[in-house]
């Protein structure tokens with residue numbers, strides 16, 4: 001049996017759970033649902049990072065025992081995840097005894113292999129970051145005392161005896177590893193960033209503190225406490241038995257390690273792709289297969305912040321939306337690996353358009369007609385004439401294609417595209433029903449066979465969608481499944497076992513709306529009022545320094561972004577209308593001699609003659625593979641000459657990463673040549 005081991009970062013208990021924590025956890029849970037449905041032996045780890053000076057100080061301020069202080073916050077995380085039906089296999093806490101034993105075992109092994117030595121560390125230390133900062137992480141402050149860029153507070157000059165990890169000795173080992181394991185860091189743009197960081201040289205890493213007490217003591221030298229990252233990162237192996245028997249020992253470790261997917265926010269990517277594999281390689285262990293850095297949620301195009309008043313509040317979110325709707329939105333709206341925009345308005349639109357209007361509508365109209373016209377029994381397909389049979393066959397093929405596309409994209413972690421492929425097929429089924437007009441067929445007894453074929457086809461499609469979407473919409477697909485008269489857990493049925501034509505041998509159940517349409521204006525009004533009430537509640541807030549836990553940024557944070565939101569120079573709709581965008585089909589493609597970047601295409605725009613268009617994408621695309629591809633062309637761009645060849649338009653492509661790698665824009669559905677985009 002194939003295994004699949006997925007992890008989220010362990011969440012630092014100096015902040016309350018927020019959207020970022022929820023997002024990463026929902027992605028992990030959906031991936032594990034997907035793998036479990038396909039009969040993988042899965043393991044899903046999440047948990048909390050509970051050591052460090054911040055925590056010690058927060059508990060002191062609150063006047064409680066440190067363990068008691070963190071217990072309360074851990075309970076809050078677990079409560080939220082349980083409300084969202086997250087099915088993790090184990091919740092690790094870095095204060096757990098087995099974890100301490102496992103980390104100590106790792107430390108001993110790394111030290112025995114010669115990668116840990118004792119030295120003297122002196123530097124500028126930020127309590128907020130829980131670490132010594134390098135120059136580029138600080139700005140100049142008064143009296144020559146630098147200030148932390150993140151926490152905007154003056155640093156402390158500290159010198160202490162410290163153990164060091166010989167990171168510098170592993171520079172080439174790491175570079176070789178990245179080179180031979182292209183899947184290790186995803187997405188690609190992040191991989192390039194990390195590689196250039198490592199190429200720039202690595203310093204040895206201070207991995208212990210004598211000034212910190214709340215942590216795991218260094219083996220054989222208890223005056224030292226392990227540096228938080230050595231402690232925290234090790235959770236991914238101690239939780240599956242490394243260095244301890246409580247969690248299954250060596251057998252469990254050998255079964256699940258290396259992890260298949262470690263999800264992290266892009267802000268902690270360096271720790272997970274430089275330090276973490278370095279610790280593992282130094283111990284003679286394999287690094288994880290993939291560390292995937294996802295983007296951050298913005299709100300209204302801006303970083304979420306209390307001062308902007310655009311933070312998404314989990315309790316408000318939960319009051320107005322189902323866990324399924326929120327999970328769907330998280331996976332559908334954000335292109336995985338990039339930043340996304342989370343607003344209540346966009347969520348409402350998705351719920352109404354995609355869930356109520358798309359899947360929900362297909363489900364309720366199909367089942368209601370079966371109730372009404374067929375006495376609640378799913379009909380066998382009727383023998384209904386070539387034309388309708390041909391259309392029904394097209395639907396069957398579109399659904400089969402959607403299943404293939406969904407799996408392919410999901411396995412690449414392109415969640416948004418995977419879901420999109422299913423909705424394209426949902427639209428196809430909707431069109432089939434609308435064209436065939438079963439409500440008219442039902443009026444004429446001699447068209448009974450046609451009616452049966454239409455409804456049979458619709459319910460078969462619905463059945464397939466329900467199974468394929470079970471990982472993404474666990475509760476609502478189960479509800480649809482039961483309304484169809486099926487039994488058992490839909491999330492446990494592997495899509496590969498589905499057969500078109502199989503029908504449950506019982507009547508369908510009572511039909512109820514699965515995704516009620518939300519009144520956007522009304523819900524937005526309620527949310528605004530709730531947000532205002534929250535703000536009023538927080539108005540006499542204590543200064544940040546006195547707040548025990550809520551204000552310090554997380555060490556494994558997920559939701560916040562570092563970049564300022566880009567300024568937008570708006571244009572009018574009339575300006576946009578000046579640009580004529582059309583669908584084109586690439587008919588021929590060849591390289592341009594002596595121009596290593598250019599490809600020369602002929603493109604069919606539905607006009608009497610194809611156009612010649614040049615594009616600077618030769619370093620990224622093989623010309624012969626582009627023939628037949630549908631692209632978007634700026635059709636009214638003034639012709640211009642490149643290398644002596646006239647280009648009669650421009651092909652649109654996304655420009656990715658610092659090097660501007662082009663990715664051609666295209667369509668998931670088939671579109672005729674020459675059609676205008678607007």
Ligand SMILES: [Zn+2]
Nearest residue numbers: 126129148151
């Ligand atoms: Zn700081």
